[in-house]
Amino acid sequence: SRPPMRSPIHTGRGGVGDVLMMSRQASFGDEARNKLIVGVNQVADAVKVTLGPRGRNVVLHGRQGPRVVNDGVTIASEVQLADPIENIGVNLLLQAASKTDSRAGDGTTTATVLTQAIVQRGLKYVSAGANAIALRNGLLKAAPFFVSKIREAAMPVSTREQYQQIAAISCNDWEMGGLLAEAIDRVGIEGSTTVEEGQELKDAVEYSEGMEIECGWVSDLLITDMESREAVLPNARVLVTDAKVTQMSELLGVLEQIVAQKSPLLIIATDLQTEALSGLILNLQRGVVSASAIKAPGFGDVRRAFLQDICAFTGATLLTSELGLSVANATLDDLGTVSRAVVGSKKTLLVSNGERDAEVDAAVNVLKAQLSELQEKANKEFEIQRLEQRIVKLRGAVARIKVGAPTEAEAMDKKLRYEDAINALIGGITEGVVPGGGACLAYMTRYEAEARALFDDEEEELAVDVLLHAMMAPVKQVAHNAGLLGEMVAEKVAGSEWGYGFNAKTLEYEALIDAGVIDPASVTTWALENAASISGAMLTTEAVVWDSALRPSDEAEDYQPEITQGIGKGAADLAW
Numbered sequence: 001s002r003p004p005m006r007s008p009i010h011t012g013r014g015g016v017g018d019v020l021m022m023s024r025q026a027s028f029g030d031e032a033r034n035k036l037i038v039g040v041n042q043v044a045d046a047v048k049v050t051l052g053p054r055g056r057n058v059v060l061h062g063r064q065g066p067r068v069v070n071d072g073v074t075i076a077s078e079v080q081l082a083d084p085i086e087n088i089g090v091n092l093l094l095q096a097a098s099k100t101d102s103r104a105g106d107g108t109t110t111a112t113v114l115t116q117a118i119v120q121r122g123l124k125y126v127s128a129g130a131n132a133i134a135l136r137n138g139l140l141k142a143a144p145f146f147v148s149k150i151r152e153a154a155m156p157v158s159t160r161e162q163y164q165q166i167a168a169i170s171c172n173d174w175e176m177g178g179l180l181a182e183a184i185d186r187v188g189i190e191g192s193t194t195v196e197e198g199q200e201l202k203d204a205v206e207y208s209e210g211m212e213i214e215c216g217w218v219s220d221l222l223i224t225d226m227e228s229r230e231a232v233l234p235n236a237r238v239l240v241t242d243a244k245v246t247q248m249s250e251l252l253g254v255l256e257q258i259v260a261q262k263s264p265l266l267i268i269a270t271d272l273q274t275e276a277l278s279g280l281i282l283n284l285q286r287g288v289v290s291a292s293a294i295k296a297p298g299f300g301d302v303r304r305a306f307l308q309d310i311c312a313f314t315g316a317t318l319l320t321s322e323l324g325l326s327v328a329n330a331t332l333d334d335l336g337t338v339s340r341a342v343v344g345s346k347k348t349l350l351v352s353n354g355e356r357d358a359e360v361d362a363a364v365n366v367l368k369a370q371l372s373e374l375q376e377k378a379n380k381e382f383e384i385q386r387l388e389q390r391i392v393k394l395r396g397a398v399a400r401i402k403v404g405a406p407t408e409a410e411a412m413d414k415k416l417r418y419e420d421a422i423n424a425l426i427g428g429i430t431e432g433v434v435p436g437g438g439a440c441l442a443y444m445t446r447y448e449a450e451a452r453a454l455f456d457d458e459e460e461e462l463a464v465d466v467l468l469h470a471m472m473a474p475v476k477q478v479a480h481n482a483g484l485l486g487e488m489v490a491e492k493v494a495g496s497e498w499g500y501g502f503n504a505k506t507l508e509y510e511a512l513i514d515a516g517v518i519d520p521a522s523v524t525t526w527a528l529e530n531a532a533s534i535s536g537a538m539l540t541t542e543a544v545v546w547d548s549a550l551r552p553s554d555e556a557e558d559y560q561p562e563i564t565q566g567i568g569k570g571a572a573d574l575a576w
Contacts, residue, residue: 023547023548024545024546024547024548025545025546025548026543026544026545026546027085027543027544028542028543028544029542029543030127032085032541032542032543032544033123033126033538033539033541034123035083035085035086035089035544036085036086036088036089036092036538036541036544037089037119037120037123037538038083038086038089039081039083039085039086039087039088039089039090039092039093040089040090040092040093040115040116040119040538041116041120042079042081042086042089042090043075043076043079043089043090043093043094043112044093044112044113044115044116046058046075046076046079047072047075047076047097047108047109047112047113048109048112048113048116048477048481049481050070050071050072050075050109051109051110051113051474051477051478051481052437052477052478052481052482052504053169053172053482053504053505054478054481054482054483054504054505055070055109055172055478055481056481057069057070057413058070058075060074060075060078062078064227066409067409067412067413068409068410068412068413069412069413069416070172070413070416070417071108071413071416071417071420072097072108072109072111072112073094073097073098073100073108074416076090076093076094076097076108076112077094077098084546084547084548085544085546088544088546089538092534092537092538093112093115093116093534095530095534096111096112096115096530096531096533096534096535097109097111097112099111099526099530100523100526100527100530107424107519107523107524107526107527108420108527110438110474110523110524110527111526111527111530111531113473113474113477114470114471114473114474114527114528114531114532115530115531115534115535116473117469117470117472117473118139118466118467118470118531118532118535119535119538119539121465121466121469121470122135122139122466122535122539123539125462125465125466126539130459130462131459132539132540132542133540134457134459134460134462135459135460135462135463135466135536135539135540136463136536136537136539136540137460137463138455138457138459138460138461138462138463138464138466139463139466139467139532139533139535139536140532140533140536141454141455141460141463142451142454142463142464142467142532143467143528143529143532143533144529145447145450145451145454146444146447146451146467146471146528147525147528147529149444149447150434150440150441150444150521150524150525150528151431151432151521151525153434153440153498153521154431154432154433154434154521155432155433155434155513156432157428157429157432157433160181160182160185161516162428162433162518163180163181163184163185163425163428163429164177164178164180164181164516165177165516165517165518166181166421166424166425166428166433166518166519166520167180167181167184167421167422167424167425168421168516169424169436169516169517169518169519170417170420170421170424170425171414171417171418171420171421172417173417175203176203176414176417176418176421177421179203179205179401180193180401180418180421180422180425181425182205183205183207183399183401184399184422184425184426184429186207186397186399187207187397187398187399188397189426189429189430192210192212192349192396192397192398192399193398193399193400193401193422194342194349194398194399194400194401195400195401195403195415195418195419195422196400196401196402196403197402197403197411197415198402198403198404199402199404200402200404201404201405201406202404203401203402203403203404203414204401204402204404205399205400205401205402206399206400206402207397207398207399207400210349210350210351210352210396210397210398211309211310211313211349211350211352211393211394211396212347212348212349212350212393212396213268213294213297213306213310213347213348213349213350213393214297214346214347215294215295215296215297215346215347215348216294216343216344216345216346216347216348217231217292217293217294217343217344217345218271218272218277218293218294218295219277219281219293220345221281221284221285222280222281222284222291222292222293222343223292223343224290224292228344229344229345230342230343230344230345231292231341231342231343232340232341232342232343233264233265233266233290233291233292233340233341233342233343234264234339234340235263235264235337235338235339235340235353236263236264236265236266236337236338236340236341237258237261237263237264237265237266237332237335237336237337238265238266238268238310238314238316238335238336238337238338238341238350239254239265239266239267239268239269239316239319239327239330239334239335239336240268240269240296240307240310240311240314240316240317240318240319240336241267241268241269241270241318241319241320241327242269242270242296242303242304242307242318242319242320243269243270243319243320243321243326243327244269244270244271244272244273245267245269245271245272245273245276245327246273246274246275246276247275247276248275248276248278248279248280249328250276250326250327250328251267251276251279251280251327253328253329253330253331254327254330254331254332254335255283255289255291257331257332258289258291258332259288259289261332264289264290264291264292264341265289265290265291265292265335266291266292266293266294266338266341266343266348266350267280267291267292267293267294268293268294268295268296268307268310269293269295269296269327270295270296270303271295272293272295277293280293292341292343294343294348302386305386305390306390306393309363309390309393309394310336310350311336312356312359312360312362312363312394313336313350313352313356313360313394314336314337314338314350314356315336315337315355315356315359316334316335316336317333317334317335319334337353337355338350338351338352338353339351339352339353339354349398351398351400360394360395363394364391364394364395367387367390367391367394368391370387371384371387371388371391374387401418403415403418424519424520424523425520427520427521427522427523428518428519428520428521428522430522431520431521431522431525432520432521433513433518433519433520433521434518434519434520434521434524435498435499435500435501435512435513435517435518435519436501436512436517436518436519437474437475437478437501437502437503437504437512437517438472438473438474438475438476438477438478438490438493438501439475439493439496439499439500439501439502439512439517440519440524441471441472441474441475441524441528442471442472442474442475442490442493442494442501443493443494443496443498443501444471445468445471445472445494446494448464448468451464451467452464467532470531471528472490472494475489475490475493475494475501475502476489476490478502478504479502479504481504482504482507484507489502492509493509496509499511499512499513499514500512501517503515503517505517
């Protein structure tokens with residue numbers, strides 16, 4: 001029988017090269033866990049130096065050149081280690097930081113410090129013979145208990161000064177906090193606040209009307225800014241339809257007019273599929289047209305209502321078969337206009353040019369009249385909620401913070417800090433605030449007896465010891481970054497009254513809330529929950545399997561399959 005055929009891989013030199021085979025390796029037990037911890041420590045040690053008002057910066061050097069960064073998740077995402085298992089530990093820790101960043105918008109450094117402390121202390125117990133599964137279950141039970149205590153203790157936020165305090169703590173700059181507090185106070189948490197690079201040396205804020213849509217691009221090949229993974233379309237035209245666009249021929253007419261006008265195009269349709277999507281991507285990549293596409297938000301009648309609101313906001317005509325209007329016959333008169341469209345992976349922001357204010361006011365007044373009628377009827381909660389949502393979207397204000405700096409590295413650092421502070425401030429307004437500087441978590445250690453009362457299993461109860469140790473880590477690190485002995489500071493803060501703690505900026509013990517040293521409760525709670533979750537996964541790891549480098553196969557380089565059928569076999573013997 002003939003040997004099995006194998007697919008050769010060409011080396012690029014014109015001949016047939018070695019057949020390369022993918023192999024996998026595995027590591028077990030303490031060896032695997034210890035290497036994961038090495039990766040965790042590498043990231044955490046690089047990130048935690050930024051914690052607190054006296055925290056330092058980290059210089060990152062990559063394809064974009066050197067950058068000075070103070071943002072935890074950005075630093076963690078740049079760490080790549082040579083050892084594959086250590087690199088897996090890096091990626092696991094990055095999950096804790098990224099989850100906290102995506103949900104709370106800030107607190108990535110706190111989540112990193114907590115994760116490192118939980119893993120280090122937990123690994124000692126596991127190595128000494130503790131039940132890793134029971135320890136993980138205990139972490140998942142004890143962490144929500146402390147989270148509930150933090151939320152109960154949170155204080156509401158209402159004044160501009162408190163807004164500035166929250167923002168200033170997050171971005172570590174009082175002036176930046178004041179600028180952001182002014183923006184959020186003006187547009188509200190229902191409005192949209194974005195950060196852009198400015199042309200001046202000083203920061204400034206621009207305000208405009210805008211609409212946010214909870215739908216992102218249909219393909220990541222339609223993005224124009226690789227760093228932010230967004231499609232940014234200045235002075236864009238907007239096509240709105242409730243139909244599915246499947247053929248490129250449907251878009252040819254409007255695309256030719258758009259190219260002639262040299263304007264970007266945003267397509268809002270029920271769906272953009274197959275040939276139409278491929279054609280749009282191809283023209284974007286070739287530089288023929290700057291365009292992006294999103295799916296229409298909602299379903300059924302809700303979708304139709306949202307599309308009508310978008311048309312009122314942009315001045316577009318809703319292309320629908322009910323009125324005999326199609327995309328194939330669309331002209332420039334059917335397209336709306338916005339001063340700027342920013343299309344992200346999950347959200348799209350349409351910024352008004354101010355020409356449609358009267359039409360928007362009229363649409364809002366109609367919705368308010370409908371809302372008043374529904375509020376007098378019973379069992380109309382869903383309809384009322386939808387109308388309120390539509391009014392907020394039509395009224396949604398946008399504040400654009402223009403970041404100014406003498407160098408690109410400083411501008412990038414300030415932009416990241418602004419983005420963290422925006423999310424932290426919105427979280428503080430929504431869920432309240434707690435004392436900052438790690439004092440809140442240190443204070444929560446006094447609920448040790450209540451936490452232990454939750455457990456009947458002694459092995460699970462070890463999780464309380466682990467968390468009590470970990471919750472002291474942030475205040476220790478803040479003190480350490482300020483040049484003091486962290487253990488002494490943490491012990492004094494833990495025994496103080498609620499709200500009293502160490503102010504690393506002034507190096508004094510004082511009432512932190514009165515001094516403006518506050519954190520959003522959402523940041524602290526998400527950091528603790530995510531740290532406990534990722535740590536539990538690492539502590540229960542007994543084996544790590546990873547792909548090793550490609551290796552040559554044992555098969556000969558110039559292998560030729562044997563011919564076994566037809567005149568080909570033994571043909572040489574019959575030659576003249």
